[in-house]
Amino acid sequence: DDGNSNDSNDPKKIFSMTAKAISFIEQQSKADKPFFVQLSHYAEHNAVQFRPETLQACLEDEDIRNIQPVGLRKRVASRSAMVEDMDTSIGQLLSKLDELGIRDNTYIVFTSDNGHHRDTGEEKILRGSKWWLWEGGIRVPMIVRGPGIKGDSRCDVNVVGYDFLPTFVDLAGGSVEKLRDIDGVTITSLLKGKVDRELAKRFLYFHYPHHRNTAPHSVVLQGDYKFFRFYEKPDSHYLYNLKYSIGEKENIAPQNKAL
Numbered sequence: 001d002d003g004n005s006n007d008s009n010d011p012k013k014i015f016s017m018t019a020k021a022i023s024f025i026e027q028q029s030k031a032d033k034p035f036f037v038q039l040s041h042y043a044e045h046n047a048v049q050f051r052p053e054t055l056q057a058c059l060e061d062e063d064i065r066n067i068q069p070v071g072l073r074k075r076v077a078s079r080s081a082m083v084e085d086m087d088t089s090i091g092q093l094l095s096k097l098d099e100l101g102i103r104d105n106t107y108i109v110f111t112s113d114n115g116h117h118r119d120t121g122e123e124k125i126l127r128g129s130k131w132w133l134w135e136g137g138i139r140v141p142m143i144v145r146g147p148g149i150k151g152d153s154r155c156d157v158n159v160v161g162y163d164f165l166p167t168f169v170d171l172a173g174g175s176v177e178k179l180r181d182i183d184g185v186t187i188t189s190l191l192k193g194k195v196d197r198e199l200a201k202r203f204l205y206f207h208y209p210h211h212r213n214t215a216p217h218s219v220v221l222q223g224d225y226k227f228f229r230f231y232e233k234p235d236s237h238y239l240y241n242l243k244y245s246i247g248e249k250e251n252i253a254p255q256n257k258a259l
Contacts, residue, residue, distance in 0.1 A: 017041070018089040022096045029100045034172065039093065043086040044116065050081035058084065107146030107171055109164070115140060127248040131213035133206050133228070134248055138219075146171075148192045155190050157200050158221060163187050227253075 021039050028035035042049065058064055058077040067073040090110070097103045114130050115137045128134025142159070162184035166176045170186040189196040206219040217230045226248070228238035239253035 015085075015089055015092075018092055022093060025093075025096060026100065029102055036168065039090075041086045041089065043082040044079055048078045048082055050078060050085050054081040054084050054088075057081075105147055107144065109142070109144050111142040111161070112140040113161075114138065125247060131208065133208055133217060133219040135242070135246065138206055144191055146191070150193050153193060155193075157187075157190055157196065158202075158204055158223070159187050159190070159199075160184065160204055167191075
């Protein structure tokens with residue numbers, strides 16, 4: 001449903017997923033059993049849900065209350081409230097791990113799906129949005145906390161969502177080698193702060209194969225280099241070095257034909 005929800009002011013619906021997740025974790029912890037939980041918040045999407053007190057706080061925020069026109073101000077406040085409630089929900093789950101004493105042997109992964117863009121008139125850092133393979137459409141946040149992960153550390157090696165399956169198997173002590181017909185690889189070495197040259201130099205492939213919002217195109221990504229192929233313009237070449245042009249404004253394909 002891409003419309004506004006009629007239940008936007010019902011905090012029970014907003015936090016029901018978190019309550020169920022916490023209940024399950026409590027049961028598993030009490031039974032001294034391992035667990036896997038995937039908590040998929042709808043924020044930030046189009047069925048805008050928030051607690052009324054959170055919305056009011058956002059409307060009173062100095063930066064938001066000065067936004068014009070009023071309609072845009074309300075949209076920004078509503079979506080900000082939705083994200084704020086999501087943050088509160090995640091905080092409740094993390095606090096429960098501390099309360100149960102299992103923080104030090106539990107991995108938490110926070111990430112998103114495809115990129116999104118709503119025009120506010122401000123200049124964007126990343127080019128493109130959902131339905132494009134520019135960075136604005138495929139680059140998303142990812143934060144991992146857990147045993148062996150150094151606080152305030154950062155890794156710039158490319159990873160992708162389908163790496164999670166073999167990584168979780170690896171972290172749980174399973175045999176990644178026994179997995180068959182999967183695209184991903186374990187990124188445990190990166191989580192442990194190790195240098196992994198094989199991961200750093202691997203190729204990642206992205207495809208947008210239809211005309212829903214854009215033209216069919218594909219991307220090959222290796223390290224900082226990103227190559228585009230637009231199938232309806234077969235003679236065109238687009239190559240970017242994301243290290244120097246994260247906004248993908250400087251096409252270096254003409255002077256790098258050998259690549």
